[in-house]
Amino acid sequence: RPKNILNEVLFFPSEITCTEAIFTPSLHSCLCTLPHGVETSFSRLLCHILSTSSSLDLCVFAFSNMDLCRAVLALHNRGVVVRILTDKDYAAITGSQIGVLRKAGICVRCGVKTVYMHHKFVVIDGRLLINGSLNWTVTAVQSNMENVLITEVPKLVQPFIKEFHRLWEQSDPS
């Protein structure tokens, strides 16, 4: 195995900084009052997600973070196949971005209502796994003590691909 397999760990809460330059690399200057040009756990996470080239399989209990929503919409708009598995109850909560993502044409399925879908993982391009304690909310990113583990080790990534497929097939497409 080549030594350049990616393995990285990010801890939260993350410093709150401007994310504009991540979404618009051609941006010359931003006038907002947040710190600029600082690498944070959240900016690393966003960059990994925006690096997706073909497919993003997301299995997350709570999704209300608007930067992460913007990233997923950007992927969808450039032709990445996005699939989202989420919790039925949380999807209906105020602030959830699931409705926005669905309206944009992204495939969203909800877990069986009787079981709490507590995962927080993403598989990028069938190759990179992002997994940990972090829900895709603002509180998780900016306030909580959380972790995100990022790996390309096939023995860790493959089981999540298989589990995503299994959960996707048994989930409610409506």
Next chain:
Amino acid sequence: RPKNILNEVLFFPSEITCTEAIFTPSLHSCLCTLPHGVETSFSRLLCHILSTSSSLDLCVFAFSNMDLCRAVLALHNRGVVVRILTDKDYAAITGSQIGVLRKAGICVRCGVKTVYMHHKFVVIDGRLLINGSLNWTVTAVQSNMENVLITEVPKLVQPFIKEFHRLWEQSDPS
């Protein structure tokens, strides 16, 4: 790097089976009505925890599972250095095993009250990381869709050792 570095993923909910033989390997037969002799995600998790030889650093939001409590007490009784970082609010909830563990003489510290301690990771013998979405509760193990990732990859384990140390130092020992 040698190829025999452990990498394993477990998914939950786990089948409910008898755990007696895991705690008492010399046990010849058990008369309880649960299934016996079946390997499950939970039995794998218990075996990994019981394999600890020198130190167990646990950072978990919720700890109410009595089998996991029994495993940690067994480690403590055989001289393993156990340290537990947990959430202050959850530790006070009915069913939490934190009081039991503390009374047994195990070092427990609580996260700063203002911040939600949402981690669910363990470092075993400074070598093996167990991390994922799974809280140490009965519901998480038996009902929820959850994951646990187990790895010895140093680039993944080392940051968690460092973060545990940092959180331990800043936590409330009382």
